[in-house]
Amino acid sequence: MAPQDGLSASPTRAGILPGPTPPLLRVDGLSVSYGPHEVVTDVGFELRRGESLALIGESGSGKSTIARSVLRLLPHGGRATGRVEFNGQDVLGLSERRFRPLRGRAIGFVPQDPGNALNPVRTIGAQAEEAAALLDQPDTALRKRLILETFAQVGLDTPQRVYDAYPYQLSGGMLQRVLIGLAILPRPALLVADEPTSALDVTIQKRILDLLSQLRRDLDISLLLITHDLAIAAERADSLVVLKDGVVQETGSTALVFSAPASAYARKLHADVPALNPDRYADLRGTGFRRLQAGLRETPKIAVTAVTKTFTVDGKALTAVDGVTFTVPAGTTRALVGESGSGKTTTVRLLLGIEQPDSGDIRIAGEPITGRSHASLRAVRRHLQLVYQNPFTSLDPTWKVESLVREPLDRFGIGTRRERAERVRVALADVGLGEHLLARRPDALSGGQRQRVAIARSLILKPDVIVLDEPTSALDVSVQADIVEVLLALQAKLGLTYLFVSHDLALVRQLAHAVSIMHRGRIVEQGAVSDIFDNPQHAYTAALLAAVPSGLARPAPQSRSWPALNAARTA
Amino acid sequence: MRQRYLTYAAKRLAQAVIVILLTYVFTFVVISILPGDPITNVLRDPQNGFTEDQIKAIVAAQGLDQPIPVQLWTSLSHFLAGDLGLSMRSTRPVTTLIAEVLPSTLVLASSGLAVALLLAAVIAYGTQFLSKRFGQGLLRAFPSLFLSVPNFVIGLVLIHTFGFQLGLFRVIEPESAWATFFAAIALGIPISAQIAEVLIANLDTESRQEYAAVARSRGLGQARLFAKHLLKPSSLPVVTVIALTIGELLGGSLITETVFGRMGIGSLVQRSAAAQDLPVLQAVVSLAAVVFVLVNLIADLVYPLLDPRLRLVGDAKQQPNTADESSAPTLQAVTG
Numbered sequence: 059m060a061p062q063d064g065l066s067a068s069p070t071r072a073g074i075l076p077g078p079t080p081p082l083l084r085v086d087g088l089s090v091s092y093g094p095h096e097v098v099t100d101v102g103f104e105l106r107r108g109e110s111l112a113l114i115g116e117s118g119s120g121k122s123t124i125a126r127s128v129l130r131l132l133p134h135g136g137r138a139t140g141r142v143e144f145n146g147q148d149v150l151g152l153s154e155r156r157f158r159p160l161r162g163r164a165i166g167f168v169p170q171d172p173g174n175a176l177n178p179v180r181t182i183g184a185q186a187e188e189a190a191a192l193l194d195q196p197d198t199a200l201r202k203r204l205i206l207e208t209f210a211q212v213g214l215d216t217p218q219r220v221y222d223a224y225p226y227q228l229s230g231g232m233l234q235r236v237l238i239g240l241a242i243l244p245r246p247a248l249l250v251a252d253e254p255t256s257a258l259d260v261t262i263q264k265r266i267l268d269l270l271s272q273l274r275r276d277l278d279i280s281l282l283l284i285t286h287d288l289a290i291a292a293e294r295a296d297s298l299v300v301l302k303d304g305v306v307q308e309t310g311s312t313a314l315v316f317s318a319p320a321s322a323y324a325r326k327l328h329a330d331v332p333a334l335n336p337d338r339y340a341d342l343r344g345t346g347f348r349r350l351q352a353g354l355r356e357t358p359k360i361a362v363t364a365v366t367k368t369f370t371v372d373g374k375a376l377t378a379v380d381g382v383t384f385t386v387p388a389g390t391t392r393a394l395v396g397e398s399g400s401g402k403t404t405t406v407r408l409l410l411g412i413e414q415p416d417s418g419d420i421r422i423a424g425e426p427i428t429g430r431s432h433a434s435l436r437a438v439r440r441h442l443q444l445v446y447q448n449p450f451t452s453l454d455p456t457w458k459v460e461s462l463v464r465e466p467l468d469r470f471g472i473g474t475r476r477e478r479a480e481r482v483r484v485a486l487a488d489v490g491l492g493e494h495l496l497a498r499r500p501d502a503l504s505g506g507q508r509q510r511v512a513i514a515r516s517l518i519l520k521p522d523v524i525v526l527d528e529p530t531s532a533l534d535v536s537v538q539a540d541i542v543e544v545l546l547a548l549q550a551k552l553g554l555t556y557l558f559v560s561h562d563l564a565l566v567r568q569l570a571h572a573v574s575i576m577h578r579g580r581i582v583e584q585g586a587v588s589d590i591f592d593n594p595q596h597a598y599t600a601a602l603l604a605a606v607p608s609g610l611a612r613p614a615p616q617s618r619s620w621p622a623l624n625a626a627r628t629a
Numbered sequence: 630m631r632q633r634y635l636t637y638a639a640k641r642l643a644q645a646v647i648v649i650l651l652t653y654v655f656t657f658v659v660i661s662i663l664p665g666d667p668i669t670n671v672l673r674d675p676q677n678g679f680t681e682d683q684i685k686a687i688v689a690a691q692g693l694d695q696p697i698p699v700q701l702w703t704s705l706s707h708f709l710a711g712d713l714g715l716s717m718r719s720t721r722p723v724t725t726l727i728a729e730v731l732p733s734t735l736v737l738a739s740s741g742l743a744v745a746l747l748l749a750a751v752i753a754y755g756t757q758f759l760s761k762r763f764g765q766g767l768l769r770a771f772p773s774l775f776l777s778v779p780n781f782v783i784g785l786v787l788i789h790t791f792g793f794q795l796g797l798f799r800v801i802e803p804e805s806a807w808a809t810f811f812a813a814i815a816l817g818i819p820i821s822a823q824i825a826e827v828l829i830a831n832l833d834t835e836s837r838q839e840y841a842a843v844a845r846s847r848g849l850g851q852a853r854l855f856a857k858h859l860l861k862p863s864s865l866p867v868v869t870v871i872a873l874t875i876g877e878l879l880g881g882s883l884i885t886e887t888v889f890g891r892m893g894i895g896s897l898v899q900r901s902a903a904a905q906d907l908p909v910l911q912a913v914v915s916l917a918a919v920v921f922v923l924v925n926l927i928a929d930l931v932y933p934l935l936d937p938r939l940r941l942v943g944d945a946k947q948q949p950n951t952a953d954e955s956s957a958p959t960l961q962a963v964t965g
Contacts, residue, residue, distance in 0.1 A: 131842045162848035169846075174839040178938050179862045188847050188857070224937045240847065 080146050082107045082280050083128065083248055088140035090123050090132065090304075098123050098304040100140070103297075107247065110274060110281035112291035112312075114327065115301035116534040117505070121284045122170070123304075125252050128282065129167055130157055144248070162192045166241035166279075168251040172233035176225040182236055183221035192244035205243065212239040212269055229398075231262040238266070242273055249274070252284045259397040259561050264605035267294055286534045288327045289334060289564075289607035292316040300324045316609060330539040333564035333606050336591075338539075342546035346571045349389040349553075357424045358385035359523050359555040360392075360409070365418030367404055378404040379415070380579040386572075388522070391549065391556040393566040393587075395602070396576035402559050405576070406525055409557070410444060411435045422523060440470060443516035447528040449508035453500040459486075460496040463515045470519065485514040488551075489544050506537035510544060517548070523555045530565065542569055564606045567591050575599050638930055645926045652918035653708060653911075657701050660907055691717065691908070708915065714908040718901070723912045726897060733804065734893040737812055737885065738878050742871070744817030745824055749867075752821070753828030757855045769829060775822035780881055784815035784888035803891040816885045820874050827870050831863035865936050872928035875921050 081104040090098040098120040105111045113121040127138040130149065142150050144165065149157055161167075169175040176185055183205070190201045202221075209217035212235040225233060234254060241249055251270060255263035271294060274281050285291050291298055291312070298315045300308040300323060308321040319325045329335060367379040379401045386392040396402045407413045409420055411427050420427040422442050427435070446452035453462055463485055467478045483493060489510040500508055509529060516524055526545070530538035546569055548554055560566055566573055567587060574584035575598065583596040594600045673684065688694050691714070692703055707714060713723035752771050759765040791797040791811055798807035835841060836859055844858050883895035894913060901909035933939040 126842075129846055131845060133837070133842075158848055158850055160848075161846055165846075167843065167846035169839055169843050171839060175843045177840045177844065177858050177862070179865070179936060180858070184857075185844070188844065188849060188853075192848055226938055237843070244848075 079107065081105055082145060083282065084143040086141040088124065088127060088138060088142060090120070090127055090136055090138045092135050096304065101306055103299045103309055105280050105282060107280055108278050110283060110295045111297050111299065112283040112285055112295035113299050113301060114285060114288055114291050116286055116536050118303070119301040120304035121301050122252050125250050125282065125284050128250055129161065129165060162189060162246065163244050164247050166244070166246035166249045168238050168241050168249065168254045170253040171257055172230050172237055175237055176233060178225055182223050182225065186221065186240055189240040189243040208239045208243050213265065231258055234258060234266055238269060242277065242279065245277060246279065248280045248282065250282045260563065260605040261397060261601060287331065287607060289331045289609040292609040293607050300327065327536065330536045332562070332568045333608055336567045339542065339546050339568055342550050343569065343571065345550045346390045350387055350571050356388065359388045359423055360386040360557060361421040362409065363419045365408060365415045365420060367408060367413060367415050377579050379408065382581055384574050384581065384584060386555055386557060388555050389549065389553040390571040391558050391569060392572045392574065393558045393560060393570035394574050394576060395560055395563060395566055397561050400576040401579040402576050406527055406559055409525060410442065440519050441521045442523045443519065443521040444525045444527060445512050445516050445529045448532045449505060449512050450532060452512055453508055455500050457499065458496065459498050459511055462511055463518055466515065466519045481518055485518045488517060488548060489514045505533050506540055509533065509541050513544065525557045525559070527559045545569065563602055575602070634933065641926055641929050645922045648922050649919055653705060653915050654701065656911055656914045657704060660911060661697050704911070713912040716906055716909050718904045718906045723908050726909060727912060727916065730893050730897050733891060734882050734895065736809060737816060737891065737893065738882050740809065740813035741816030741820065741881065742878060744813050745820035748817060748821035749824035749828055752825040753832060756829060757832065757851065772822040772825045775818050780815050780819050781884050781888050783818055784812070784885055787811045787815055788889065803889045808889060812885050812889045812891065815888070816881045820877055820881065823874060824867055824870055827866060828863060831866055832859055835859045835863045868928050868932055868935065872925040875924045879917050879920065
C-alpha cells in the first residue's frame, strides 16, 4: 500500500475532482500576529504538485512564520488567520486531532538549525523510528531497512553508525542530511524547508540543495523553500515570493522575478547577492589594487612564513596548520578561504598570538609575534584587532554601546575622558552609526548594527591591521552588503590592512585583493583574486567555485533507485 | 571513554574525601570556640552531682585537658578509625546512641523522599496533560503553595485531622505505620515543591526547544511527545536536585520528628545540644556531612551514565562519514 493512500487528504484522491488539478498548497489572505503585533499581513501564493516555490526575505520578513503556519507549529501566542489550503482543504480551521495525521505523512518539515532539531538525549535511530512509524509498515525489519536506505539516499555513507549515534556525535552537514531523510521517509507530498543550508559550508550547501532537487524529481515532492539568498532561490525554485516585513513585495515565476524584478525591494535583494555582482565595489577596492602594485617593496603588514601547528587529540597528532606562508601588503585585503576544519581559525589564533606555532615565523608590520612575552604581545595587539564572526554573542549584553566601543581605550589608558568620548563618537560615525545609539545595549540593536559596533570597537585604537573572522556569516545578505560597504569605505579612507577569513567565495571576490585557499591545514592555491577566480588550478578551488549559488537553474542530478521502499509499496 | 570516566570518578571521590575531612575539622573548631565550657556547664552542674574526682576522671578520659589541636588530632584519628567516642552525658559509645535512632530516621527520610518524588511527578507531568485553560494553572500553583507553608504546620494539621479527628492513628504511638505515613507526607510536601518547580521549568524549556517542534512535525501528539522526547531530558536534572535536597530532608526530619514525637537523630541532636554533649554533636554533624557528600557523589557519578551529552567530557567527536565532513568536528573540537 502506498503510504498516503489511507489519508482523506491524499493527493491521489484529488485527481477525482473535475477540471484542472487544484494547487497542492494554496495560501490566501494569511495574516499572523503575536498579541497586537502583526508579523505577516495578507500573504497569498499557490504551489502545484511537483513544483517548488521559494519564500525570500531578510530575518523578520515573516518567511519562517509562514512556513510554520502551514505546519501549524507557530510558537505559543502566535495566531494565524486567513486560509491555508492543502489539497483543497483549509488546514487552519481543522482541529489539532484532525490536522495531526497530515504532519509528517503529507507535509514534511526540514528545520533551519540542524544542531537543535534533534533530541540530544535520544539516538538518531530512535527518532527515525518515529518517522518510519508513519509508513504504516508493521514489519520492524523492513522499517529499519527503509530507514537505513533513506540515510544512504541522503548521502550518509555509514547508515548503521548514524542510526546508532547520538546527535552530538555528528557534524552539522550530517545532521541536516538526517533531518532531510526523516522528513522524506514517510513520502510527504509537500516538503517545507526552512533555510535548510544557512548553517553549512558552501560545498555541503550545494550537496544538500542538489539532494533536495533530486528528491523532488524522484519522489514527485513539492518543495516550499525558505531562504534569504536570492541566488539559491533562483537556482532551485520554479516561482518566487519576495517578502518584506510580512508583506509580499513581488511574486511570479523565477525567470521573471529574477531577471526583471519589478519591485524596488527585489531589485535591492538582487544587487545584494555577491555572486551576481562581483564588481559592485570596484571603485572602493581600486585604492588597494594601486597600493598592491606600488608597494611591493615595502615591508608587508602581515608576513606569515612556513607556519606549522600540530594538536594532539586522543593521542593522535593532528596537523591543523601545515607550512602556511602568505603576506598582506599595507592597505590591501587578503582573503583566507576554507571550510570548517580547513585550519583557517587556527591560523587566525596563531596570528593573534593566542596559540604558539610549532615552527615558522609570523610578523606584524615587521615585528615578530612568535616567542614574545605577554606584555610585549599586548603592544603588538594594539595595532592588530579582531572582528568576530557572531555579533550576537561577541558583545557583552549588559554593556552600553558607548562602554563597548570605549573599552580598548580604557584598557590601554589612552587619552582624557573627553578625548575618549570624542574618539568613540568618531568611530561610531566612521561605521555609520548615529550618536543616539550610545546609550543602547546590544539587545536593542539589529544584527547589522551590532556588527558595526564590533567594527567601531576594533577601530578605536587606530590599528593598522584588522582580522575579520567571517564577519558577515551570521547576517542576512542585505545586511552583509551594508557591512562590506562599511569595511571597504574604511579601508579606502584609513588605509587599513585586512585579513578576511571566509568560506564564501562570492563575497571574497567582491572585496579582497588576494586570496589563499586552505584545505586540511595547507594552502592549496593562492594569488590575485582575478587569477584564482578566472583560472583556478587546484581541483578543490574549482569545487568551491562550482558550489557558489549563481542564480542559474540547475538540472537535478542523477536519480537513484529505492528497492526497499518499492518493496514496501507493492507489499 | 571508559578510561576518561574512571579518571573522572577517581577525581570526584578524592574531592569527596577532602570535603568530609574539612567538614570534620571545621565543626570541631566551631564547637571548640563556641562560648560555654562543657566542663563548667555539664560536669559542674549541681543537678548532675559529680564529685571532683569523677569530673577529673571524665576530663582525662575525654582528653579535655589537652590543647585544642591535640584534641582535634585525637578525635579525627578516632573518627577515621570509626570510633566516635563516648557521650559525655550518658558515657555510652556515640556509635551505639546513633545506631539506636538511625533506622527510625532512615525510614522517615526515605519515605519522605518517596512522597516528595511521587507528588512532584504527579504535579509536573500532570501539567502536560491538562489544557492551558483548565487545570494546568491550578496544578502550577501547588509548588508555591507547598513552599509557603512550613512543614511543622503541615505536620500539626495532619496530626490534628488524621490523628485526633479521624482517629486513623494514635498520637502516642508515633512509630506506627499510619503515623510514619503522615510524618512522611509532612516531610515530603515542601521538598516535592522544589522538585516539581524544577521539573515544570525544565518541561517548559524543553517543549520550547526546536527539536520538540520538529518532532511534532513528524506527527507526534502531546502524549507521545512527552513520553518519548520531553520526559527524559526534563527529568535528568532532578538527579542533582534530589542530591541537593538531602540536606533539607535531614533538617526536615529533625523538625518532623519533634512534631510527631518520634525517636530519631532529630531527638538525639535536640537532647545533646541542650546538654552540650559535644562528642554526639560532632558525630551527628560529621555523619550528616558524610551522607550529603556521598549522595552528591553518587549523583555526579550517575549523571554522565544517564545523559549521553556528558559522555563528551573532553572527548573528540566521532568521525564516521565522508572525508571532507569528517575532518570538521575534530578540528572544531580543537580550535573551537
